[in-house]
Amino acid sequence: MPDPVKPDYAWPAMETRRQIGKPISRLDGHLKSSGRAKYASDWNRKDMLFAALLTSPHANARITKLDIDEAKGMPGVVAVNVITPVGQQVQWEGTEIAVVSAKTEELARDAMRRIKVEYQVMPHLVKEEDLAKAGARAKAAGEQVTGDPDQTFKDADLVVSDGYYAIPVLTHCCLEPHGQVTEWTADQMNVWPSTQNVSGHAGDLGTTMKFPADKIKVHMDHIGGGFGSKFSPDRWGAENARLSQMSGGKPVKWMLERNTELQIAGNRPSAFAKIKVAAKKDGTLVAWQSESWATGGIGGGGSPPIPYVFTEIPNKRMNHSAVATNTGGVRAWRAPNHPQASFLTCSALEDLAAKLNMDPIEFFKKNLALTARKDLYSRQLDIAAELIEWKKYWKPRGQNGAGPVKEGLGIAIGTWGGGGHASRCQTTINPDGTVVVETGSQDLGTGTRTVITQVAAETFGLPMSAITLHIGDNSLPPSGASGGSTTVGGVSSSTRKSTVNALAKLFDVAGPALNVQPTELEAVDGRIQVKGNPAKSLTWKAACSKLGVSKISEMGINDQRKPEGLNSSGVGGIQMAHVSVDTETGIVKMKRFVTVQDIGLVVNPKLADSQVHGAAIMGICGALFEERIMDAQTGKMLNADMEFYKLAGIGDIGEIISHLDITPENDKRGIVGLGEPCAVGVVAAIANAVANAIGVRVPSVPLTPDRVLAALNGTSSGSSDRRSA
Amino acid sequence: MSEKPTKPSVSRRGFIGGVSVGTTALGLLETSEIEAAPGATQGPDEVPITLRINGKAVQLSVEPRVTLLDALRNRLDMTGAKRVCDRGTCGACTVNINGRTVYGCTTLAIDAQGKDIQTIEGIAPEGKLHPISVAFVNQDGQQCGYCTPGFVMAAKGFLEKHPNPTYEQVERGLGGNLCRCGTYVGVRKAVLEASKNMKGGFHNA
Numbered sequence: 011m012p013d014p015v016k017p018d019y020a021w022p023a024m025e026t027r028r029q030i031g032k033p034i035s036r037l038d039g040h041l042k043s044s045g046r047a048k049y050a051s052d053w054n055r056k057d058m059l060f061a062a063l064l065t066s067p068h069a070n071a072r073i074t075k076l077d078i079d080e081a082k083g084m085p086g087v088v089a090v091n092v093i094t095p096v097g098q099q100v101q102w103e104g105t106e107i108a109v110v111s112a113k114t115e116e117l118a119r120d121a122m123r124r125i126k127v128e129y130q131v132m133p134h135l136v137k138e139e140d141l142a143k144a145g146a147r148a149k150a151a152g153e154q155v156t157g158d159p160d161q162t163f164k165d166a167d168l169v170v171s172d173g174y175y176a177i178p179v180l181t182h183c184c185l186e187p188h189g190q191v192t193e194w195t196a197d198q199m200n201v202w203p204s205t206q207n208v209s210g211h212a213g214d215l216g217t218t219m220k221f222p223a224d225k226i227k228v229h230m231d232h233i234g235g236g237f238g239s240k241f242s243p244d245r246w247g248a249e250n251a252r253l254s255q256m257s258g259g260k261p262v263k264w265m266l267e268r269n270t271e272l273q274i275a276g277n278r279p280s281a282f283a284k285i286k287v288a289a290k291k292d293g294t295l296v297a298w299q300s301e302s303w304a305t306g307g308i309g310g311g312g313s314p315p316i317p318y319v320f321t322e323i324p325n326k327r328m329n330h331s332a333v334a335t336n337t338g339g340v341r342a343w344r345a346p347n348h349p350q351a352s353f354l355t356c357s358a359l360e361d362l363a364a365k366l367n368m369d370p371i372e373f374f375k376k377n378l379a380l381t382a383r384k385d386l387y388s389r390q391l392d393i394a395a396e397l398i399e400w401k402k403y404w405k406p407r408g409q410n411g412a413g414p415v416k417e418g419l420g421i422a423i424g425t426w427g428g429g430g431h432a433s434r435c436q437t438t439i440n441p442d443g444t445v446v447v448e449t450g451s452q453d454l455g456t457g458t459r460t461v462i463t464q465v466a467a468e469t470f471g472l473p474m475s476a477i478t479l480h481i482g483d484n485s486l487p488p489s490g491a492s493g494g495s496t497t498v499g500g501v502s503s504s505t506r507k508s509t510v511n512a513l514a515k516l517f518d519v520a521g522p523a524l525n526v527q528p529t530e531l532e533a534v535d536g537r538i539q540v541k542g543n544p545a546k547s548l549t550w551k552a553a554c555s556k557l558g559v560s561k562i563s564e565m566g567i568n569d570q571r572k573p574e575g576l577n578s579s580g581v582g583g584i585q586m587a588h589v590s591v592d593t594e595t596g597i598v599k600m601k602r603f604v605t606v607q608d609i610g611l612v613v614n615p616k617l618a619d620s621q622v623h624g625a626a627i628m629g630i631c632g633a634l635f636e637e638r639i640m641d642a643q644t645g646k647m648l649n650a651d652m653e654f655y656k657l658a659g660i661g662d663i664g665e666i667i668s669h670l671d672i673t674p675e676n677d678k679r680g681i682v683g684l685g686e687p688c689a690v691g692v693v694a695a696i697a698n699a700v701a702n703a704i705g706v707r708v709p710s711v712p713l714t715p716d717r718v719l720a721a722l723n724g725t726s727s728g729s730s731d732r733r734s735a
Numbered sequence: 736m737s738e739k740p741t742k743p744s745v746s747r748r749g750f751i752g753g754v755s756v757g758t759t760a761l762g763l764l765e766t767s768e769i770e771a772a773p774g775a776t777q778g779p780d781e782v783p784i785t786l787r788i789n790g791k792a793v794q795l796s797v798e799p800r801v802t803l804l805d806a807l808r809n810r811l812d813m814t815g816a817k818r819v820c821d822r823g824t825c826g827a828c829t830v831n832i833n834g835r836t837v838y839g840c841t842t843l844a845i846d847a848q849g850k851d852i853q854t855i856e857g858i859a860p861e862g863k864l865h866p867i868s869v870a871f872v873n874q875d876g877q878q879c880g881y882c883t884p885g886f887v888m889a890a891k892g893f894l895e896k897h898p899n900p901t902y903e904q905v906e907r908g909l910g911g912n913l914c915r916c917g918t919y920v921g922v923r924k925a926v927l928e929a930s931k932n933m934k935g936g937f938h939n940a
Contacts, residue, residue, distance in 0.1 A: 039872035040864055042880025043887055045815020045855030052814035060809070115809060116798055185819045185827060185881040185915050234817070234881030235915050268820050455879030455916055620875045620921060627917025652820035652913065660919040661906035 017510045019503075019574060021611060022468060024677050028535075029468040031672075033616035037460045037474070038232070038453065047232045050204040051265045053191045059088055059111040059257055061250060061264035062118035064125050065273070066100040066107055069136055069336035069645025073098055073107070075128035081110055084124060086117035089256035093249050099132075101308045102336050103646050104273030106245055109264065111257045134336040136640040138280060138305040139176065139727075141331060148303060148331040149310055157325035162297040168288040171362035175283050176710040177353050177693065178637035179305065182276040182343060183655060186234020189265030190247055194254040199226040200261070203247060206236040207491035209450035212484050215243040219251050228484040236454050237628075238342030239276025241491050269650040277638060278343035279306035281314045281350035285358040287323075293368050293376040295359075297325040302354065305333040306340025314351035319387075319423045319582075320359070322380040336645055337638075342493060344628070345426055345686035349693055353711065356422040356694035361707055364407040370421050370698070371395055383582040383608075387423065390584040390606040390671075394421070397604045397667050398586045408705025414594045417601065418703025422585045424690030428610075428683030429579035430499025431490030432570045437466065437508040439516055439562040443551035445470060447509070448480045451489035451501045456685055457617035461498050462505045464613055469509035471533035472550060487565065495683020499577035500568050502613055502681050506576060508566025515562040520553040577681040581608040585626075585691035587699040588664075593722055596715030598634055598700055600664030603692070609670050610682035622668035622688045629692020631658045634712050656712075777845065784848050788813070789857025795844075803847045804828040804839030807854060815855035815884040819913075826912030829885040829892075830854050836892030836911075855884040858891060867891055870929035876921035882914040890926045900930055 024031065041047040078090045093106040100107070108125050112118035135147050163170065190203035199221060205211050208230055216223030233240065250264045266275055283302035289295045304311030310332025317323055343349075363373035371391050378384040395401070403419055410416040435449040447466045453459045459479055467474045480486055490500050517528035520538045524531070524546055532541045539547030548556075568576070588602040605622050612618050635656035639648045649655045668688075693711055700718065701707045708721040720726045778799035786793050786806070795810050804821075807813040807830075819827035821840050828839035831853040859865040867887050870876070877883040886909065893908035894900070900908065905926045914922070 035872050036875060036877075038880075039875070039877060040868065042877050042883045043868035043871035044859065044864055045884035045887075047880055048814065049817075049881065051818070052808075054809070054812045054814070114798075115805065116801060183915055185817070185825070185879070185913075187819075233879060235879045237915075265818075268822070455877070616875055620878060620918070623920040624878055624917030627919055628915070631917075651822055652824040653822060657913050657915065658919075659913060660909045660922060663917075663919050666920050 017514050019507050019510050019576060021506070021576065021680065024674055027468060028471070029464040029474060030613050031615065032464070034460060034464060034474070034614055036457050036617060037463055042232070049186050049232045049234050050190055050202045050230060051186050051234070053202045053263070055191060055193065055261035058191065058261045058263055059113060060115040060118045061109050061111050061253060061262050062115065062122040063109045063246070063264070063266070063270060064107045064122045064127070065270055066103060066105040068100065068129050068131050069103045069134035070132045071100055071129035072132065073100070073127060074130050075126070076108070077126040078108060080126070081121040081124045084117065084121040086113040087121045088112060088260070089253055090121070090125070091249055091253045091256055093245070102274065102338050104270050104338055106249065109249055109253055111253050111262050134645040136335050136337050136645045137642050138303065138333040138335055139282060141282070141303050141333070144333045147334045149334070151313055151330045151332065154328040155326065159297050159299050159325040159327040162325040163286065163288055163299065168290060168296065169362065169366050170286060170288045171358065171365050172286045173358055173361050173707060174709050175285065175354050175357045177281050177350050178711070179280045179337070180278045180343065180632055180636055181272045181638055181655065182237045182239035182341065183272060183652070183657065184235035184237065184239060187266040187268065187271040188240060188244060188246065188275040190250055191261055191263045192250045192254045193259060193261035194251045195259035197225060199251060201226060201228050203228065203230060203243065204233050204240060205230060206233070206240045206452060206454060206493060208452045208482055209484055209488035210491055211243055215247055215251065218243065218248045230452060230482045233452060233454055236492070237344050238346065238493060241342065241493060268652065272650040272655055273647050274338035276341035277338060279304045279311040279340050279347070279350070281354060283316070283354045285354060287358045287362050289362055289366060291366070293366055293373050295320060295323050295377045295380060298323045299327045301329045303331040303333055305335045305337065307337050308334050309339060310334045311340065312347055314347045314354060316351050316354050318351035318355035319425055320355065320377055320380040337640060344625070344689045348424060348426065348690045349629070349632070352422050352424050352691045353694040353697060356691065357697055357707065360420065360698040360701060367406065369404065371400065374421065374423065386582050386608055387584060390582065390608070393669055394584045394586045394604050394606040397606070397669060398588055398602055400586070403588060407702050410703050415590055415592050416703040417588065417590045418699045418701070420587050420695045420698025420700070420702055422691030422694030422698065424583045424585065424687055426495060426581055426683070426687035426690065427579040428495045428499065428581055428687065430503045430568050430570065430573055430577035430681060431494070431496035433489040433500035433504035433568040434487035435501065435504035435508040435566045436487045437512040437564055437566070439512050439554060441554055441557040441559065441561060443554040444478065445472065445476055446478045446480065447505060448486045449489045449501055449504060450484055450486040451481045451497065452492055453481065454492050456497065456621060457614060458497055458501060460617060461613045462501050465502045465505040466509045469506060469513055469533070470550070471535055471537065495686040498613060499681040499683055503568035503573060503576035504566045506566065507568065508564050511564035511566055512562050515564060516553060519556045520548055523548060523556050573680065575680055578610060578679045579682060581682055581687050583607045583687050583691065585695045587695040589696060589699040589703060591700055591703045591718060593704060596718035598713050598718060600630055600662065602665045602667065603630070604667045604669065605688050606669045607671065607684065607688050609672065609676060609684055610679035611677045612670060612672050613681065615670065615672065618670055618684055619668045621685050622670070623666050625685070625689035626666045626692055627658060627663050629689060630663055630696065632712065633693040633696035634658065634662070637712050782845065784845050786844065786847055786852055787850065788852045789854060797844050799843065799845050801844050802840050803830065803842040803844045803852070806844035807839060813854055813856050817881055817885065819881070824913070825882070826889055827882050827885040829888040829912065831888060831892055836889055855888055865891070866932045867894070867925070867929040870925040870932060871922070874921045874924040874928055876918050876925035878916035878918050882912060886912050886914070886922055890929060894926065894930055894933060898930060898933070900926065902927070
């Protein structure tokens with residue numbers, strides 16, 4: 011047989027699209043807004059038991075005694091599973107010690123409280139702000155030097171800004187906590203997890219539990235937030251399997267309590283830096299020097315990529331230390347390390363611009379040759395400036411009127427990869443005309459279901475209601491974990507390929523019926539027709555009936571390394587904030603926030619806008635409200651709840667404007683991810699707007715009233731200007 | 736056994752709502768204590784209770800310490816209300832009791848006896864959507880959706896009291912609910928859309 015002609019997978023031309031590019035409402039929206047959507051935490055199985063977890067109250071301790079006898083004998087208790095046995099060390103508060111299964115949640119908690127543990131408590135370090143106090147816990151990475159920073163900084167003609175900037179550890183605080191329902195009988199394990207990685211869950215869990223992955227069934231319809239913290243089955247996933255086994259194979263539900271969720275289920279590393287940056291009087295950046303440190307828990311903290319975006323500053327010296335703290339471990343967070351890098355860099359640059367008496371937009375523009383996307387950023391700066399009415403509202407730093415409430419504007423810059431992860435999709439066309447699309451992906455609320463269905467409907471010229479989609483199960487063709495803003499690129503590409511492959515097979519059957527070559531056919535408006543000739547056509551149903559008794563079932567594969575033009579990566583973005591600050595109370599309020607985001611082909615602009623809005627709001631949380639607060643004395647997290655781990659409310663966000671660069675030129679790049687890039691510069695832009703408003707830098711975010719007032723009083727805490735510890 | 740509630744339930748929302756200008760929180764607490772009639776001691780073991788949920792009487796057996804939220808989710812498989820903060824902060828567990836919007840996580844199930852409890856499951860007939868739910872879809876006032884049922888219930892209670900709300904009123908009225916995905920832009924629009932679409936009177940489906 012001759013090789014078949016390679017099908018044309020290319021996206022349909024922009025102007026011919028019927029589904030792709032349309033602002034279609036999310037397909038599962040009605041399930042969510044009516045409370046009918048079932049999340050992992052909502053599964054109630056017959057005879058299901060509830061788990062209650064005992065965690066370590068100490069940040070660094072060795073277990074010297076552990077007595078579970080009383081707990082085991084309590085009414086309703088089925089099993090007690092010791093996770094951290096006597097002799098082992100715990101290295102952060104919240105570490106899993108033992109877990110109980112019981113007939114009700116209340117009884118499980120009662121029994122958990124009767125487990126007796128004695129600890130040998132050891133010294134801990136839980137705060138990293140003061141690098142000098144970290145001692146041996148701080149591990150320096152190698153110094154990086156470019157050019158001759160020392161000599162350059164000696165140049166008396168340069169304008170130099172020297173600052174300290176701090177962005178704290180945040181916790182993911184997914185509204186649905188981590189956890190799962192697990193039932194593990196002799197030869198089968200069923201898991202209903204809250205996961206960003208449906209297809210990979212069984213493999214990870216099977217390896218940990220030494221149980222064949224093909225006997226682990228994983229199912230998840232909906233997930234209540236992940237943001238990078240729900241990739242692995244986790245220790246509780248594995249221990250819940252064991253607990254189910256110990257409970258005679260009964261299903262056990264184990265969702266983390268909110269305090270534990272905040273203590274151990276994911277956080278974003280902090281970043282602290284002393285940064286010196288120099289420019290010529292005309293604003294040309296010439297030198298950068300930074301001493302940064304961070305923690306992501308006991309493993310230290312990765313170095314944020316600074317200087318960010320303006321990577322080609324000719325003379326640089328960077329030092330970074332990773333501080334190991336006795337706190338829960340770091341996890342990926344929406345654009346890992348980029349928000350911190352953007353905040354550190356853009357803060358330092360805005361401070362220098364103020365010292366130069368330059369408009370920061372002009373200052374950024376002056377130095378865009380030091381970035382990888384000069385023209386793009388320049389254009390985005392113009393668009394963003396117009397949307398936020400920069401010319402109307404921006405005043406030089408500190409010149410924002412005599413009244414107590416000052417307004418200010420700030421800018422930030424970002425970049426990200428994106429692309430499409432490895433994904434397989436299978437499409438079946440049945441003789442009765444029904445279409446089933448299957449892929450083992452997951453919809454994090456980004457709209458994955460909707461996007462896949464749009465792509466399939468587009469290929470087939472059918473309404474979206476004609477497509478039945480199955481995702482969220484590991485029996486389906488595997489699709490990648492949802493991370494790195496690669497899901498829409500991955501699943502759309504595999505869906506496109508599988509639907510094009512399936513359609514080609516349908517054309518093979520419909521061609522003879524219409525007395526034309528299959529290659530002369532197209533699928534439009536519910537018909538299979540000769541290209542451009544609706545008169546010579548079959549209805550979709552009639553064409554499918556020609557299949558007789560056999561169905562079409564075709565796979566489509568997206569290879570991450572060979573996207574074949576369907577997706578690509580690499581974007582830039584500009585964000586601007588307009589705030590008001592009450593200098594008497596220190597309260598910062600959002601007035602307007604603008605995101606101008608570089609993007610490729612947009613499958614669904616409505617859902618894309620929601621991603622941008624969501625990223626802006628999450629950034630507003632980080633800029634104004636949220637931070638993990640550790641207590642140096644006790645080693646505990648002081649705000650492991652949602653009353654004091656503060657998130658923005660609906661009245662805190664101001665106006666948010668999303669501008670996606672949807673152009674024919676960008677469309678040719680194929681799909682590029684969006685969820686992360688638009689989350690990068692939010693904190694930086696708001697911090698700069700506040701500095702612009704009040705005339706001084708508030709070195710540490712979140713920009714809480716006390717910090718704003720301290721900055722106004724000249725009493726900010728900070729390593730270069732530390733007046734209060 | 737307990738056809739009458741022995742103690743008024745005080746949700747955080749109701750609690751804060753009750754704090755008028757010049758009234759200290761302490762003062763309100765004292766009032767609640769005074770109102771709490773000394774009833775027969777119940778528990779700590781399970782007691783049979785009857786709850787009127789979405790118009791239907793439901794009998795179940797719970798320990799007195801069980802919250803209404805946990806009774807709904809764990810005993811009755813009504814999982815629309817979510818357990819997120821479990822401490823009266825986030826509103827994901829929002830239900831309506833006797834016309835008041837309350838947090839299910841800070842209301843005891845036994846205290847909800849003798850009252851009309853409405854949950855997200857009961858605001859529209861099976862297979863139909865309440866106009867507020869429709870507006871949340873239309874305006875994409877949801878992403879992961881975990882906070883959404885709580886927002887819809889809070890919006891319903893809010894719109895019943897403010898059928899023609901301003902933007903600012905929406906921001907205040909929905910201030911008792913938190914979202915992590917950042918759906919507030921869509922939520923604001925959804926509540927305003929719903930207020931328009933409910934003019935026909937679909938207040939109680």
